[in-house]
Amino acid sequence: MSIKLTNRTLSSKVKEAIFDMIKNSEFMSKLPSEQELASLLGVSRNTVREAIKTLENEGLVISRHGIGTFVTLYKSTQNIRYNIAALDSTTKIIAEHGYVPGTKSIHMDTRMASLDISQKLGSDEPVEVLYIERVRTADNTSIVYVEDYIRHTDEMLNDFSNNNYASLFNFVNNYVPVSFSNCSIHAVLSNEKLMDKLSLTEPKALLLLQQIHYSAKGIPVFYSDSYFITDKLEFNLIRRYTK
Numbered sequence: 001m002s003i004k005l006t007n008r009t010l011s012s013k014v015k016e017a018i019f020d021m022i023k024n025s026e027f028m029s030k031l032p033s034e035q036e037l038a039s040l041l042g043v044s045r046n047t048v049r050e051a052i053k054t055l056e057n058e059g060l061v062i063s064r065h066g067i068g069t070f071v072t073l074y075k076s077t078q079n080i081r082y083n084i085a086a087l088d089s090t091t092k093i094i095a096e097h098g099y100v101p102g103t104k105s106i107h108m109d110t111r112m113a114s115l116d117i118s119q120k121l122g123s124d125e126p127v128e129v130l131y132i133e134r135v136r137t138a139d140n141t142s143i144v145y146v147e148d149y150i151r152h153t154d155e156m157l158n159d160f161s162n163n164n165y166a167s168l169f170n171f172v173n174n175y176v177p178v179s180f181s182n183c184s185i186h187a188v189l190s191n192e193k194l195m196d197k198l199s200l201t202e203p204k205a206l207l208l209l210q211q212i213h214y215s216a217k218g219i220p221v222f223y224s225d226s227y228f229i230t231d232k233l234e235f236n237l238i239r240r241y242t243k
Helices: 010-023 034-041 045-057 090-096 115-120 156-162 168-172 192-197
Strands: 061-064 068-071 080-083 101-112 128-138 141-151 180-189 205-214 220-229 233-236
Touching: 010 034, 010 045, 034 045, 045 061, 090 101, 090 128, 090 141, 101 156, 115 220, 128 156, 141 168, 141 192, 220 233
Parallel strands: 080 233
Antiparallel strands: 061 068, 101 128, 128 141, 141 220, 180 205, 205 220
């Protein structure tokens, strides 16, 4: 069997090769072992393990230690699919699906946050934040409008303005690394503002992710409202039975 791998990191190439075989129904329910896949693709087991981890983050497979890796229900779609339990930047999610990530309609300023936002950031008094709003795109198509509120420190605004940060996580991690987030999910209908930001011609159901991002010590680092176009991006969650 001959498999052609294209240009990207080796684990991304392997991930795409396995994904193509899943789509073509070469694997019905269970993947071959890591060793078998490594021999088939001519790579190391570590590379295969990395690729499978990415597929698991996207909700396409589920791994059980000592048992194997199983294919979850696959639905043919051009949408971006992602396991919502994994915390990754939108840039990484878009790129790993083979699209070119981009940003448009950027606005930023420093301001005193509302009491509600300040409390989400761990303060009962208004705090100064770096406010950033952006529309993220995949191959120039809008998929999400984001409003971020980051606890402001000196020169943070100049830093973000003067440097081309593709990922907000990369920017924030220069100040306080983010370890985990608390996320609440809501279905909302686009209003005029959201329709304008996302270039919608009619009201559409959106998925709103409200997230407080924390450091490893549990200190709130930033808060974000992210409005996703649901027919462009699908979130998945692998639910495990516990006795």
